[in-house]
Amino acid sequence: QVQLVQSGTEVKKPGASVKVSCRASGHTFTTYYMHWVRQAPGQGLEWMGIINPSGGSTSYAQKFQGRVTMTSDTSTSTVYMELISLRSDDTAVYYCARGGITGTTRCWFDPWGQGTLVTVSS
């Protein structure tokens, strides 16, 4: 079955950067868009951006423009999300999620990775 496995918990200081990985299996990696969504403690879900693993084209939420970079490695079926200039309010669980077949951006997210907790604290 389709599975997304993310990297482990991270603790970072303010101003640092973090890079979270998400390895996909059970489907053709280059065929589906991948999304990143975050969830601050006790809060709701916030979409960060989308990547087409085939070719690497991206689109980011305006809030994260200039601070986030999403990349893909087709040789390992892995997508990455790097967030720089971390602040305390970036403390959250970061999820990857599979979107639609490339060419179909009007699509739900399924499945989701297990989440990666990123804590930003001095």
Added chain:
Amino acid sequence: EIVMTQSPATLSVSPGERATVSCRASQSVSSNLAWYQQKPGQAPRLLIYGASTRATGIPARFSGSGSGTDFTLTISSLQSEDFAVYYCQQYNKWPPYTFGQGTKLEIK
């Protein structure tokens, strides 16, 4: 940006009873709406897409309805495992894809 507003924020229902969660979009999203369930410490799980189509493996007690701006998630007879937080999401117009703020379904 399309704003998704869920109501109520918290819903207290007894096991075996029916639960209804509402979601309203600030502009039409056609039927491009999904519902997710999230339990503590877990990732969201897709329940419904296309406003009314159950995802694979989702029990028939879960149903979705609506189109345009007003949507409803109904759980016909609550089981203990259904107590969780529920989110709606529009995927009609992006960026950004947007979620409702969540509805916590708790045991009465």
